[in-house]
Amino acid sequence: MRSRDDPDWQADLRRVNQPRPLFKEQSLWAIWVYRYGRRVDARSAGLRKRLHTRLYWLLFRWAETVTGISLPKAAQIGGGLRIYHFGGVFIHPEARIGSHCTLRQGVTIGNKTEGGPVPVLEDGVELGAYAQVIGGVRLGAGCRVGALSVVTRDVPPGVTVAGAPARPLHDPSVGTVPSP
C-alpha cells in the first residue's frame, strides 16, 4: 500500500488541514515514517520486505533525531494523529493510542519501571505540553490532560485532569440534575 492509499495517513493529513502540510509541520515527517513502518510490517515476507525494513530503520533514526519525536512502528496509533510543535515526544513501543488523539511537545507515553505495563489512550485524547503518562493506565475517550501533568491513574472518558499527580479539574457531576 502506498501512503496515498493509507487511510490512517490521510486522516493525519486532514488534522493539519493546510496546503502543503509537510512543509508546515515537521512532526508529520515522524508520523509519515511511523505509517510507512506499519505498512512495511503488513507486507508478506520476502526480499522487498527486508529491504523496506532496513530503509524504515534508517528513516526512523533520521526522523527521531531531526524532529525529536520517537514513534516506533510497534506502537499502535490510530489515524488522525496530531503532534503540535517540536521535540521531546517519546512513545513506548507497546503503547496503544486511539484515533484522532493530540499530543504536544515534551509528551511521554511510557512505563513506570523497566518492563512494566504501558498506557492505553482511547480515541480523541488530548495531551498538553510536557504531559507524562506512565504505567498501565487507561485514558478514556475524549479526556484531556493539562500541560506539565503526570498521569499515573486511569482517567474516565471526557474528564480533564491536571497536576502532578494529575487529578480531575472539573467534576463531571457538577451542574447535572441529580436523578430522583
Ligand SMILES: CC(=O)SCCNC(=O)CCNC(=O)[C@H](O)C(C)(C)COP(=O)(O)OP(=O)(O)OC[C@H]1O[C@@H](n2cnc3c(N)ncnc32)[C@H](O)[C@@H]1OP(=O)(O)O
Ligand atoms: C506554543 C503553544 O501554544 S503550545 C500549547 C501549550 N498549551 C497546552 O499544552 C494547553 C494544555 N491545556 C491545559 O493545560 C488546560 O489548562 C486544561 C485543558 C488542562 C484545562 O483548561 P480549562 O478547562 O480551561 O481549565 P481552567 O483554565 O478553567 O482551569 C481550571 C483550574 O485548573 C488549573 N489548571 C489548569 N491547567 C492546569 C495545569 N496544566 N496544571 C495544573 N493546574 C492547571 C487552573 O489554574 C484552575 O485552577 P483554579 O480553579 O484553582 O483557578
Ligand SMILES: N[C@@H](CO)C(=O)O
Ligand atoms: N494551537 C497550538 C498552539 O500553538 C496548540 O494547541 O498546541
